[in-house]
Amino acid sequence: GNSVTQMEGPVTLSEEAFLTINCTYTATGYPSLFWYVQYPGEGLQLLLKATKADDKGSNKGFEATYRKETTSFHLEKGSVQVSDSAVYFCALSVPPYGQNFVFGPGTRLSVLP
Amino acid sequence: EAQVTQNPRYLITVTGKKLTVTCSQNMNHEYMSWYRQDPGLGLRQIYYSMNVEVTDKGDVPEGYKVSRKEKRNFPLILESPSPNQTSLYFCASSSYRDRSYEQYFGPGTRLTVT
Numbered sequence: 073g074n075s076v077t078q079m080e081g082p083v084t085l086s087e088e089a090f091l092t093i094n095c096t097y098t099a100t101g102y103p104s105l106f107w108y109v110q111y112p113g114e115g116l117q118l119l120l121k122a123t124k125a126d127d128k129g130s131n132k133g134f135e136a137t138y139r140k141e142t143t144s145f146h147l148e149k150g151s152v153q154v155s156d157s158a159v160y161f162c163a164l165s166v167p168p169y170g171q172n173f174v175f176g177p178g179t180r181l182s183v184l185p
Numbered sequence: 186e187a188q189v190t191q192n193p194r195y196l197i198t199v200t201g202k203k204l205t206v207t208c209s210q211n212m213n214h215e216y217m218s219w220y221r222q223d224p225g226l227g228l229r230q231i232y233y234s235m236n237v238e239v240t241d242k243g244d245v246p247e248g249y250k251v252s253r254k255e256k257r258n259f260p261l262i263l264e265s266p267s268p269n270q271t272s273l274y275f276c277a278s279s280s281y282r283d284r285s286y287e288q289y290f291g292p293g294t295r296l297t298v299t
Contacts, residue, residue, distance in 0.1 A: 104285035115189075115275055115290035116228075123284040161227065165286055172218075173288055177227035 074099045076162050076176035084182045085152055093147040093179045095136075095162035103164040105129075105138055105145040110159040110178070119147075119160070152183045187212045189291035191276050197297045198266055206261045206294050208276030216279040217259040218243070218288070219251065221272040228275065234259055266298045 079094040097103065104123045108116040120129035125140035134149045145162060162176040189210045198204055210217065218233040220243075230243030234253040248270055250262040259278075263270060276291040 106287075108288075113292075115292045116277075116288075117290070118287055121283075121285060121287070172230070172233065173286075175220075175228040177225060 074103070074164060074166055074174045076164055076174055078160075078162050078176035078179050081159075081178070082180040082182055084184065086184050087154055088151045089183075091147070091149040091152045091156075091181070093160055093162075093181070095145045095147065095176060097143050097145065097162070097164050099143075099164055099166050101166045103166045105136070106163040106165070106173070107134070107136055107145070107147050108161040108163060108175075110161065112158070116161060152181070154183045154185050157181055157183045187289070189276055189278055189289050191274075191291040191294050193294060194292065195295050197299065199299055200267055201265050204263050204266060204296075206263075206274060206276075206296070208259045208261065208291060209257050210259075210276075210278040210289070211257065212278060212280060212289065213256065214278035214280050214289075215256065216286070217253070218277045218279070219249070219259070219261050220275045220277065221245065222275060222293075223272050231261070231274075263296075266296075268298050270296065271298050272296060 076097050106121045107119040109119045110116045120131040122129040122138035128137045136147045159178045159180045161178045163173050165173045192207045215236045219231040220228040229245045232251040234240045274294045277288045279286045279288045
């Protein structure tokens, strides 16, 4: 089946620190990969995505590269801010029903000033 | 503004009292879905709908019903709620963009069943 594994949280960092949140997946077929972010009291928002091997998704200073050989899609940011405090979800969708998503358990990030 | 709306945002009810959580989207999306979010479990899909009058079970459908009579609306029905359905619920709709589908989420409904 299809599944997503993320590093356990919570992750606590100081402002301007480097962030990595690991994500690995198993999938039947060729998945598209996503990172979603959930700010307190809100729904999930798409942060970035990649649809084929070696693609790099980026947004708001966050990046993730689709690594087919290691089935990974790790999220990185060079310098986190307090406003980045949120829960981050790695997710995938697989053809033929690409509308159906599988989400990881989420990683809570807290950034301290 | 393109959005997915859910109502109510918060609901406290008692075991066995039927309830409906509404979901509506204004983006003309064909695909809609319901999830529940529980600590340590992430999001689990309850039901989804590929189009009007087409619905199917997700991973955790027991105790829930849905209907899709109109494209924009996808209500979630709990006929006889139980405490183990206390959770945070999200509705989502999906569109194809930049070589993949993307999901758009509502703000969530926090349900407590006592």
